[in-house]
Amino acid sequence: MANKYLDSWDEFEKHKNGGKGHEVVEFGSQASHYAGKGGKSGKSDTYSTKADSFGRCYHKHPALKLPGTELVIHGGSCLSPIVKDADVYVGFDHGMSFSQKSWPWKKGTEFLFEIQDMSVPKDPDEFKKLVSWTRKQLEAGLKVHCGCIGGHGRTGTFFAALVADFGEPDAITYARKNYCQKAVESTSQVNFLHEHFGVKKVDGYKTGASYAASTKSSGSSSKSVATTPNKAEVESFTAMAGHGNIWEPRPA
Numbered sequence: 729m730a731n732k733y734l735d736s737w738d739e740f741e742k743h744k745n746g747g748k749g750h751e752v753v754e755f756g757s758q759a760s761h762y763a764g765k766g767g768k769s770g771k772s773d774t775y776s777t778k779a780d781s782f783g784r785c786y787h788k789h790p791a792l793k794l795p796g797t798e799l800v801i802h803g804g805s806c807l808s809p810i811v812k813d814a815d816v817y818v819g820f821d822h823g824m825s826f827s828q829k830s831w832p833w834k835k836g837t838e839f840l841f842e843i844q845d846m847s848v849p850k851d852p853d854e855f856k857k858l859v860s861w862t863r864k865q866l867e868a869g870l871k872v873h874c875g876c877i878g879g880h881g882r883t884g885t886f887f888a889a890l891v892a893d894f895g896e897p898d899a900i901t902y903a904r905k906n907y908c909q910k911a912v913e914s915t916s917q918v919n920f921l922h923e924h925f926g927v928k929k930v931d932g933y934k935t936g937a938s939y940a941a942s943t944k945s946s947g948s949s950s951k952s953v954a955t956t957p958n959k960a961e962v963e964s965f966t967a968m969a970g971h972g973n974i975w976e977p978r979p980a
């Protein structure tokens with residue numbers, strides 16, 4: 729019952745390696761861990777080890793509880809979602825894995841809302857629609873997973889916008905405390921949240937003191953990260969691609 733959508737993920741896993749050829753964290757052999765427990769077991773050794781080798785922590789992300797409610801939203805990698813039984817999957821990276829959930833005979837929704845890594849949505853209005861639409865899904869009792877690659881920059885930006893929509897202006901701090909300390913990576917993401925959602929400004933994780941401290945020991949200079957605005961300025965945005973349009977796609 730709790731794993732009513734697991735069949736589609738199993739199907740997806742079987743064909744994954746012959747498909748797009750993206751580098752993804754493997755979890756197929758551990759799929760049974762997720763059956764019936766809402767995907768919170770965190771017992772997948774293969775999954776954890778591989779994720780750790782990239783210095784990623786999305787497999788440890790708690791569901792983010794939204795302020796003033798009992799509602800939660802899951803976040804991590806859209807290449808390898810940590811919950812396998814969500815009703816809705818939102819991906820921000822073009823590498824998103826699709827489970828064919830949104831086919832008419834598979835209940836559920838999944839779609840790509842592409843945002844360039846370290847960057848912000850090109851169309852704030854579309855992003856605001858995504859925030860309010862997602863809020864409605866949560867309030868309707870649906871389970872939602874959002875992901876990019878590491879679940880920090882783009883997913884963190886979306887989560888902070890959602891948190892602000894629920895009435896918490898210090899939304900980045902809230903997301904870092906209740907979801908992951910690496911949430912919201914770049915200055916452009918912080919500024920975007922401030923401008924469009926009234927979110928209180930703090931340092932971007934990869935431009936702030938915490939990142940400088942965390943990279944110091946590995947010998948890489950935080951300055952090189954802070955002074956690479958070109959990547960963040962290059963924005964790529966696809967309003968609605970892939971399966972499962974949830975509102976009218978913009979004309980090409």
Ligand SMILES: [Zn+2]
Nearest residue numbers: 785786908910
């Ligand atoms: Zn994290």
